[in-house]
Amino acid sequence: MEAVFFVVATICYLIATVGYLVYLFRDQASIHIFSWSIMLIGALFHTGAIIFRSASLGQLALTTGQEALSLFAWVFVVTYLIVQSRLQLRILGSFVSPLAVIFMLSSEIMPTQLMPKSEFLKSGWVILHVGSLFLANALFALAFSLGIMYLLQERYIKHKSFGFLYPRLPSLKTLDSIAHHCLITGFPLMTAGLVTGFAYAALVWHSPWNWDPKEILSLATWVVYAVLVHERLAVGRGRRAAWLAVFGFTAILLTFLGANLILKGHHSISGKI
Amino acid sequence: MGHIVLLGMNHKSAPVEIREQLAVACKSAVNPLHMLPHLKHVDELVFLSTCNRVEFLYTCANLKLGTDEIKGLLRAHMGLSASTPLDSYLYVYEDLGAVQHLFQVASSLDSMVLGEPQILGQLKDAYRDSVEFRTVKTILNRLLHKAFSVAKRVRTETCIGSCAVSVSYAAVELARKIFGELQDKKVLLIGAGEMAELAAGHFMAQGVRHMTVANRTLERAIELAKRFRAETVSFDSFLDAMMNVDIVLSSTGAQEPVICYDDVRTRMRKRRNKPLFFIDIAVPRDIDPKVNEIDNVYVYDIDDLQGVIDLNREERRKQAQLAQHIIDEETIKFKTWLNSLNAVPTIVAIREKAEIIRKNELRKTFSQLPNLGEREREAIEVLTGAMIKKLLHDPILFLKKKAQRGTQPLFMDFTQQLFNLQEDGDSDSAMNCDGSDNGDDEDNFLQTLKK
Numbered sequence: 080m081e082a083v084f085f086v087v088a089t090i091c092y093l094i095a096t097v098g099y100l101v102y103l104f105r106d107q108a109s110i111h112i113f114s115w116s117i118m119l120i121g122a123l124f125h126t127g128a129i130i131f132r133s134a135s136l137g138q139l140a141l142t143t144g145q146e147a148l149s150l151f152a153w154v155f156v157v158t159y160l161i162v163q164s165r166l167q168l169r170i171l172g173s174f175v176s177p178l179a180v181i182f183m184l185s186s187e188i189m190p191t192q193l194m195p196k197s198e199f200l201k202s203g204w205v206i207l208h209v210g211s212l213f214l215a216n217a218l219f220a221l222a223f224s225l226g227i228m229y230l231l232q233e234r235y236i237k238h239k240s241f242g243f244l245y246p247r248l249p250s251l252k253t254l255d256s257i258a259h260h261c262l263i264t265g266f267p268l269m270t271a272g273l274v275t276g277f278a279y280a281a282l283v284w285h286s287p288w289n290w291d292p293k294e295i296l297s298l299a300t301w302v303v304y305a306v307l308v309h310e311r312l313a314v315g316r317g318r319r320a321a322w323l324a325v326f327g328f329t330a331i332l333l334t335f336l337g338a339n340l341i342l343k344g345h346h347s348i349s350g351k352i
Numbered sequence: 353m354g355h356i357v358l359l360g361m362n363h364k365s366a367p368v369e370i371r372e373q374l375a376v377a378c379k380s381a382v383n384p385l386h387m388l389p390h391l392k393h394v395d396e397l398v399f400l401s402t403c404n405r406v407e408f409l410y411t412c413a414n415l416k417l418g419t420d421e422i423k424g425l426l427r428a429h430m431g432l433s434a435s436t437p438l439d440s441y442l443y444v445y446e447d448l449g450a451v452q453h454l455f456q457v458a459s460s461l462d463s464m465v466l467g468e469p470q471i472l473g474q475l476k477d478a479y480r481d482s483v484e485f486r487t488v489k490t491i492l493n494r495l496l497h498k499a500f501s502v503a504k505r506v507r508t509e510t511c512i513g514s515c516a517v518s519v520s521y522a523a524v525e526l527a528r529k530i531f532g533e534l535q536d537k538k539v540l541l542i543g544a545g546e547m548a549e550l551a552a553g554h555f556m557a558q559g560v561r562h563m564t565v566a567n568r569t570l571e572r573a574i575e576l577a578k579r580f581r582a583e584t585v586s587f588d589s590f591l592d593a594m595m596n597v598d599i600v601l602s603s604t605g606a607q608e609p610v611i612c613y614d615d616v617r618t619r620m621r622k623r624r625n626k627p628l629f630f631i632d633i634a635v636p637r638d639i640d641p642k643v644n645e646i647d648n649v650y651v652y653d654i655d656d657l658q659g660v661i662d663l664n665r666e667e668r669r670k671q672a673q674l675a676q677h678i679i680d681e682e683t684i685k686f687k688t689w690l691n692s693l694n695a696v697p698t699i700v701a702i703r704e705k706a707e708i709i710r711k712n713e714l715r716k717t718f719s720q721l722p723n724l725g726e727r728e729r730e731a732i733e734v735l736t737g738a739m740i741k742k743l744l745h746d747p748i749l750f751l752k753k754k755a756q757r758g759t760q761p762l763f764m765d766f767t768q769q770l771f772n773l774q775e776d777g778d779s780d781s782a783m784n785c786d787g788s789d790n791g792d793d794e795d796n797f798l799q800t801l802k803k
Contacts, residue, residue, distance in 0.1 A: 106511075236529060237644070239656050241663060245529075246511070251627065252532035315625030317648040 081135070084128035085149065089183045091121025092156070096176040103173045103247065111169045115160070118176065122156045129153060139206060144189035148335070151213050152182035158217040166257065170247055174224040204279040212272030216331055218265035219304070223328035225258040229321040255316050258324055266308045273301055296334035303327045354395060354761075355415050356491065356690075358450035359422050359442060360407030363464045366441040374406055377430045384408075384429045385485040391425070393417040396492040400457075400478040402471065404464055406430075409454060411491050419444060451495060451686050455679040458499040459506040466668050467512040472503045490762045491693075495686065502682045509678060512671040519547070520554040522660040523631045523652070527555070527599055530629050530650060535559040538597040541582070542590050542611075543604030544572045547633045551601055552580055564597065566590035568604070591615055595622060599629045602638040609640040616643050631657070692774070693764040695755035699748050701773045706740045 098114030129150060132140035140146040159175045232248040235241050248254070276297075277287040288294065307323040363371065388397050398409040408426065412418025423442075427434065445453045456462045460471050479496045482488045488496065506512060524534075531537050539560050541548055544567040552563065563582035566589075567573035573584045585593045591611070594600060604610055611630070620628065625648050632639045632653040644651040652660075691697065714736060718729065747767070754763045768774055 232529070236526065236650055239652070239659060241660070250528060250532035251530050313624075315623070315648075317625045317627060319625075319647065 081128045081131035084124045084131065088121045088125035088128060089180070091117050091124060092176065092179045092183055095121060095172070096180050099173040099176045102169070103244070106247065108169075111172065114172055114176070115163060118156065118172075118179075119160055122153065122160060125149075125153045125156065139209070141205070141209060145186045148182055148186035148189050150209075151216065151335075152179055152186065154213040155179060155182065155217040155220050158214065159221065162221060162257075168249060168253065168257065170249065171221075171224065171228070174228055175221065178220060178224065202279065204275060204282070208272055208275040208279060210272075211268045211275065215265040215268035215272055216328075218261040218268070219324070219328045219331060222258045222261040222265065222324040225254050225261065226321040226324035226328075229254040229258065230318070230325070233318055233321070255320070258321065259311060259316065262304070262308060262311065262324065266304050269301060269304060273297060293334065300327065300330045300334055303330050354411045354413040355418070356409070356411050356447050356450045356495065357415065357419060357422075358407060358409045358445040358453050359419060359426070360400075360405060361441045361443065362405035362407075362462065365443050370441055371404065373430050373432070374401070374403065377401070377406070382429075383481055383485070384425050385482055385487050387425055387428075388485065388487045391418075391421045393421055396489050397487045398478055398482045398492055398496065400475055402474050405457075405462075407457070409450065409492060409495075415446065448683055448687055452679060452683045454495065454499050455502045455682060456676075458503040459675055459679060460503070460512065461506075461672055461675055461679070465518070466665075466672060472500070475503075476500065490765045491690070494689065494765075498682065498686055502679060505682070506675045506678055510671040510674040512668055512675055519633065519654065519657045519661065520551040522657045522664070523551055523601075524554050524558050526650075526652060526657075526660070527629055528558075530627055531598060533559070535561065537599060538562040538564070539599045539601060540590065540593055540597040541565045541567075541576065542587075542600060542602040542638065543567060543606075543634065544576045545603035545605070545634070548601050548603035549576065549579075551631065551633065552576075555599070555601075556580055560599075564593050566593060591619070594628070595619055598627070599631065601631045601633070603632075603634045604638050605634070606638060607636060609638055611639045611643060613640055613642045613646070616649060617646050620646055620649065633657075689774075692768065693761045695751050695760065695764065698764045698767055698773070699751055702744060702748065702767070702771055705771060705773065706744060710736050710740055 095114045095118040098110055098117060102110045102114060129140055132146065136142060139150075141150060155175075156179050159171075159179070163169075163171060228248055229251060231242075231244060232251055232254065235245045235248075236251070276294075280289060281287040303323070304327050307320065307327055310323060311320050361370065361374075366374075383399065385397060385399050388394065391397075393412050393414055395411045395413070400407045400409070406426070406429075408422045410418060410422060423438065426432075426442075427436070427438065432438065443453075453462070458472055458475050460467050460469065463471055475496075479488070479500075482492070527534060527537070534555065537560055539552065539555050539562070541552055541563065544565065556563075563577075563580045564585055565573045565577045565580070565582050566585050566587050567576070568587045570584070570586075576582065577584045594611075594616075600611075602611070616628070627648045627650070630639050630643065630649070630651040632651060635654060637653050639651050639653070641651065641653070643649055692701075714733065717732070718724065724732075751763065751767060754760050
């Protein structure tokens with residue numbers, strides 16, 4: 080059942096992406112509404128898939144790399160749907176929906192091997208840890224999309240060569256201030272996620288820091304975002320801040336893929352716990 | 353069936369001296385529409401007057417007599433003597449040509465600045481006036497509504513209105529793409545040339561409230577500052593004034609750049625990298641082109657802005673072709689409606705509708721009464737046929753009689769609505785484009801009946 084739901088959700092996201100790509104070329108509200116609704120339907124199926132999976136596992140569906148990425152894609156899509164309905168920055172969908180599809184499809188290639196069943200993962204701490212980190216990362220992914228839009232638009236204006244997207248993209252100020260909000264909200268969440276992680280590690284392994292590769296990489300990305308937030312608050316906004324948002328999220332993706340595919344540790348499915 | 357005629361002049365057909373007189377007449381409060389009762393040959397009339405065009409749209413039975421009357425009206429309105437030659441400045445479009453021209457005007461395809469948005473509002477005002485003076489009836493009423501919906505279609509289906517085609521507009525448009533809303537933005541004017549004044553005026557019109565003027569001669573600076581309710585700073589300290597503005601409009605007569613790379617770079621740090629937009633409309637340039645390389649600084653000189661304009665012009669031309677296609681399509685639709693106002697098609701349509709209803713009802717009845725014999729069936733068919741014929745006899749006679757009069761379109765249109773003969777649903781969409789005017793058809797009809 081959950082496999083069917085998952086496939087339907089992926090197909091919905093795919094259709095929404097196609098719709099949003101058409102929307103890039105044809106500025107018609109109906110196309111946006113169609114794509115947004117399809118995305119919402121996809122999110123509902125996706126919710127179903129995660130609930131079924133979690134129910135059959137008896138815990139939050141986070142036991143494999145595949146489930147983790149799928150859950151992250153879900154958080155991302157839901158965050159986008161909410162942000163979109165509040166902001167009415169329609170063109171954002173054209174930059175966000177492909178990301179959602181990429182997350183869904185790449186979750187398919189993630190290892191599906193189950194982690195050894197562990198009581199550790201059933202704790203409420205884990206939900207807090209994962210929830211705040213995923214939400215933070217979803218916001219960073221939005222900031223990443225906005226950063227790309229900013230850099231595109233900035234390039235058009237700076238080089239005085241106006242590509243076809245120029246009239247469709249909003250003002251630099253709009254892009255920058257939305258990205259700013261995403262980062263300012265995401266950073267405390269990320270900090271909270273890491274702190275709960277360390278606290279929980281201290282609780283179960285009696286040491287908050289275990290030189291786990293993912294721990295090291297996470298701290299590195301945290302530093303990147305700390306620099307970014309500092310940059311925004313102290314030095315100012317603009318092009319560098321947009322670059323950092325793009326760079327920061329790339330670092331997050333590498334952390335996730337690296338930790339799940341290559342490196343071994345207690346976050347990894349192949350690691351010992 | 354009368355003619356629809358559009359007579360007028362615009363920036364293309366009339367030289368500037370004549371248009372100047374137009375501008376004077378444009379300001380006068382007297383509306384020539386109040387003369388309609390004195391015009392014997394003109395049936396309906398709409399008068400559009402902007403400072404670049406004056407147009408009379410009217411219907412008349414006799415083309416020549418009606419047009420002569422309108423020419424007289426135009427002379428009177430502009431205060432021209434009868435001896436002034438006028439014909440060479442005028443264009444006259446008849447019937448579908450007039451419809452097409454009106455659609456072009458409404459969609460701003462005929463404007464001096466292609467795609468400018470004001471004309472539609474001016475046309476709506478003109479229509480409102482003629483409703484007030486009761487000078488529009490069936491045909492022009494429908495035509496004007498159609499023109500509004502065509503303009504709306506052109507605006508939504510093409511992007512003819514979204515490309516700036518003057519230096520000042522291009523600058524404002526770029527500033528919008530950088531800063532979003534301009535209300536809380538600050539503008540610094542360096543030098544006080546005419547072009548800068550023009551551009552500053554545009555920024556004012558876009559909601560900029562905070563301006564600072566720096567000029568070598570203080571007198572001129574104060575003069576400008578008064579106009580824009582701006583502050584003045586001494587010319588030597590404009591670099592420091594740059595610290596807390598967003599847009600710099602520069603137009604000094606200096607031979608060397610007045611703003612250099614290092615001037616800006618050092619100040620960007622202190623501004624915490626808030627974007628800074630330089631508009632350099634001076635020749636030779638005031639701002640070192642290298643300044644554009646600094647992060648979050650955008651420098652546009654006059655050639656860059658001209659480049660934006662040329663790009664937009666090209667785009668507008670493409671969009672104008674799309675718009676023309678829409679207009680041609682709508683003109684044909686309007687023609688179909690116009691033709692249906694003739695008596696013969698209306699009468700044929702009523703008869704056809706009645707016949708279809710009769711046939712359908714007979715089929716239903718016969719299928720419920722299978723025992724009827726051949727004779728009974730025939731009798732019923734004859735009976736129903738005779739009923740319909742007699743029922744329609746008087747209305748059809750009435751329509752035939754009305755077909756000889758000037759009020760014919762009104763009655764044809766009303767008959768079509770009464771019998772619901774138009775099934776394309778097109779009439780509704782045309783009527784709804786300006787909700788406030790929906791009741792006019794009925795108004796006009798009742799008014800005509802009273803007469």
